[in-house]
Amino acid sequence: MTVMSYAAAGRQALAEEMRRDPLVWAVGEDLGRGGVFGQYQGLQEEFGAERISDAPISESAIMGACVGAAMAGTRPVVEMRFADFALCAIDELVNQAAKARYMLGGQIRVPMVIREPMGMWRSSAAQHSQSLESWYTHIPGLAVAVPSTPADNLGLLKTAIRSDDPVVYLEHKNSWGLEGEVPDADVLIPFGSARLHREGSDLTLVSWSAQVHVAAAAAETLAASGTSVEVIDLRTLWPWDRDAVLASVDKTGRLLVTHESVAVGGFGAEVCATVAEHSHGVLKGPVRRLAAPRIPISYAPPLEDQVRVTAEMIVSTVTDMLRG
Amino acid sequence: MMHRIRAFEESAARAATDGLVLGAIHLSIGQEAIASGICRALRPSDYLLSTHRGHGHTLAKGADAVAMMKELLGRDGGICKGKGGSMHIADVGVGMLGANGVVAANINIAAGAAHAIRLRRSDGIACTIFGDGAINRGPFLEGANWAAVFGLPALFVCESNGFASTTRTTAMTAGPGAAERIRALGIPADEVDGNDVVAVDETARAAVAAVRSGGGPRFILCHTYRLHGHTSTDPARYRSEDEVREAWKNDPIARCATQLREAGVDEEMLLGHRDAAAAEMAEAYETARAAPWPDRALAYSDIQDIGDPRERAY
Numbered sequence: 001m002t003v004m005s006y007a008a009a010g011r012q013a014l015a016e017e018m019r020r021d022p023l024v025w026a027v028g029e030d031l032g033r034g035g036v037f038g039q040y041q042g043l044q045e046e047f048g049a050e051r052i053s054d055a056p057i058s059e060s061a062i063m064g065a066c067v068g069a070a071m072a073g074t075r076p077v078v079e080m081r082f083a084d085f086a087l088c089a090i091d092e093l094v095n096q097a098a099k100a101r102y103m104l105g106g107q108i109r110v111p112m113v114i115r116e117p118m119g120m121w122r123s124s125a126a127q128h129s130q131s132l133e134s135w136y137t138h139i140p141g142l143a144v145a146v147p148s149t150p151a152d153n154l155g156l157l158k159t160a161i162r163s164d165d166p167v168v169y170l171e172h173k174n175s176w177g178l179e180g181e182v183p184d185a186d187v188l189i190p191f192g193s194a195r196l197h198r199e200g201s202d203l204t205l206v207s208w209s210a211q212v213h214v215a216a217a218a219a220e221t222l223a224a225s226g227t228s229v230e231v232i233d234l235r236t237l238w239p240w241d242r243d244a245v246l247a248s249v250d251k252t253g254r255l256l257v258t259h260e261s262v263a264v265g266g267f268g269a270e271v272c273a274t275v276a277e278h279s280h281g282v283l284k285g286p287v288r289r290l291a292a293p294r295i296p297i298s299y300a301p302p303l304e305d306q307v308r309v310t311a312e313m314i315v316s317t318v319t320d321m322l323r324g
Numbered sequence: 325m326m327h328r329i330r331a332f333e334e335s336a337a338r339a340a341t342d343g344l345v346l347g348a349i350h351l352s353i354g355q356e357a358i359a360s361g362i363c364r365a366l367r368p369s370d371y372l373l374s375t376h377r378g379h380g381h382t383l384a385k386g387a388d389a390v391a392m393m394k395e396l397l398g399r400d401g402g403i404c405k406g407k408g409g410s411m412h413i414a415d416v417g418v419g420m421l422g423a424n425g426v427v428a429a430n431i432n433i434a435a436g437a438a439h440a441i442r443l444r445r446s447d448g449i450a451c452t453i454f455g456d457g458a459i460n461r462g463p464f465l466e467g468a469n470w471a472a473v474f475g476l477p478a479l480f481v482c483e484s485n486g487f488a489s490t491t492r493t494t495a496m497t498a499g500p501g502a503a504e505r506i507r508a509l510g511i512p513a514d515e516v517d518g519n520d521v522v523a524v525d526e527t528a529r530a531a532v533a534a535v536r537s538g539g540g541p542r543f544i545l546c547h548t549y550r551l552h553g554h555t556s557t558d559p560a561r562y563r564s565e566d567e568v569r570e571a572w573k574n575d576p577i578a579r580c581a582t583q584l585r586e587a588g589v590d591e592e593m594l595l596g597h598r599d600a601a602a603a604e605m606a607e608a609y610e611t612a613r614a615a616p617w618p619d620r621a622l623a624y625s626d627i628q629d630i631g632d633p634r635e636r637a638y
């Protein structure tokens with residue numbers, strides 16, 4: 001085991017895959033100088049400007065060219081800089097990358113990874129803070145990864161790069177500096193396998209991405225007062241590990257899902273609906289969600305904070321659910 | 325080849341009239357010289373990316389007409405297993421990476437295919453053909469800039485048929501047009517009479533040779549005219565009958581026949597080619613309409629390797 005940051009883990013995953021497979025390359029704005037968050041630092045020195053490639057500010061071309069480059073036999077890693085900017089390339093992702101294999105009757109594959117740093121980070125306001133992961137889960141053909149820890153970022157990014165289909169890979173901007181242990185061996189984390197972040201027996205708390213840490217903090221607080229919460233990190237939203245969630249709810253009889261993104265139409269609704277449909281008999285109370293109100297993300301901290309689901313909010317909701 | 329494309333389109337139009345083509349089809353009647361001339365300059369291993377009006381390009385790149393017709397009719401054995409239809413017609417085996425239902429989308433994708441050629445150190449090129457309406461979408465600028473910045477082996481071809489759907493392209497296009505826009509990026513641009521197959525052939529051969537030898541991207545603007553409506557069911561009343569009658573005088577197939585006649589090719593041979601193509605495509609249509617529907621289970625394959633595509637609400 002080695003301790004490294006979430007950003008460094010992503011960098012290591014890419015470097016290892018590029019050493020293993022000469023057809024893997026990455027492209028995006030300012031990658032030559034390490035990327036805007038430093039997650040590509042030093043890679044151009046090792047792999048050259050052709051494989052760690054700068055790009056014009058042409059999101060549609062970055063995404064579209066990588067669709068073509070993937071169809072034509074390479075394995076591009078697309079850097080979108082901010083998840084918000086991927087919206088300038090949504091045709092290329094949703095109409096092209098996700099559907100080419102199907103529309104062409106399986107004649108072609110589109111092995112590409114679309115890295116989209118997402119989430120709230122340093123008062124970045126409404127166009128640099130969004131978490132739109134649930135949109136992508138709605139699109140047949142796309143896989144969706146939402147790593148929360150350095151080890152998961154390493155193992156999931158490696159799996160994503162080896163995938164023969166497009167993967168939307170959403171790293172959380174507020175987690176770049178997060179330190180954690182990562183395995184020294186070449187460990188690939190399969191998609192659709194949740195991680196049990198904390199074992200518990202009274203309630204199942206499901207989350208993903210940076211919100212996992214908020215959920216874990218709440219579970220810690222609740223443990224002090226004798227409430228045992230099981231925290232599940234889904235790690236990928238398509239495919240998602242429904243078996244792990246259903247098994248946990250079988251045990252606890254209660255479900256709360258929390259995510260940073262907007263509650264309405266969020267993936268928490270999918271998780272809750274699935275549990276409501278499957279686990280009605282074991283549920284001791286209604287399933288619940290805690291996620292953002294449907295307002296754009298503000299700049300000023302007191303306004304920005306309005307969209308945050310805090311550990312305190314989780315603690316009080318869990319307390320409420322257990323009382324009821 | 326021009327006869328084969330014309331005959332394919334006429335068979336497809338008949339199938340549409342018979343109610344056997346399920347979605348929209350866009351015919352390339354009158355534009356056959358471009359498909360023929362451009363694709364003749366390409367190798368099977370070169371990539372071609374096309375548009376919603378892509379039957380001619382696909383045939384000219386070497387795809388099988390029967391499998392294409394089955395695709396148009398949504399039948400078993402269709403070239404895309406009945407999952408794509410006319411607007412996603414493709415034959416990756418002959419380097420034809422797909423038509424596209426989104427105007428201009430293939431410009432970026434072709435630039436990327438050229439990027440892959442560069443990264444893999446192959447000597448292929450990637451060619452994309454698009455309509456004059458596509459030059460007003462972002463990918464025209466973004467994809468061309470991309471190819472120029474990276475010096476990629478890409479050939480961009482604009483089929484300027486005067487119309488974008490039911491609107492004259494000139495009415496919605498500012499400035500002097502596609503060639504000037506491309507030249508502003510430092511990409512060499514040729515303009516050619518797209519109804520003169522010999523001229524298209526010569527221009528394409530020179531451009532492909534330049535691109536293949538590492539000269540970076542090039543552009544060819546082909547002037548032509550869309551003799552039929554936007555789709556097979558569009559009566560195209562937004563233009564006069566006189567205009568269309570005049571345009572038919574410039575039919576690329578008739579013009580080519582005249583050139584061949586002047587060169588001493590006998591009439592029998594010319595008619596023989598035409599009739600053979602008509603017979604081939606009439607048979608393709610008969611074969612396609614006799615084919616069964618695809619197995620329903622096919623709807624669930626070719627999506628992605630992970631996750632269960634049957635997931636749905638209960």
Ligand SMILES: Cc1ncc(C[n+]2csc(CCOP(=O)(O)OP(=O)(O)O)c2C)c(N)n1
Nearest residue numbers: 377425426427455456457458485487488489
């Ligand atoms: C992005 C997008 N916008 C609109 C359409 C609808 N549409 C289909 S074909 C077409 C006209 C395209 O004109 P042009 O590019 O000149 O090609 P042509 O049909 O003349 O071959 C339009 C507007 C579309 N398919 N994609």
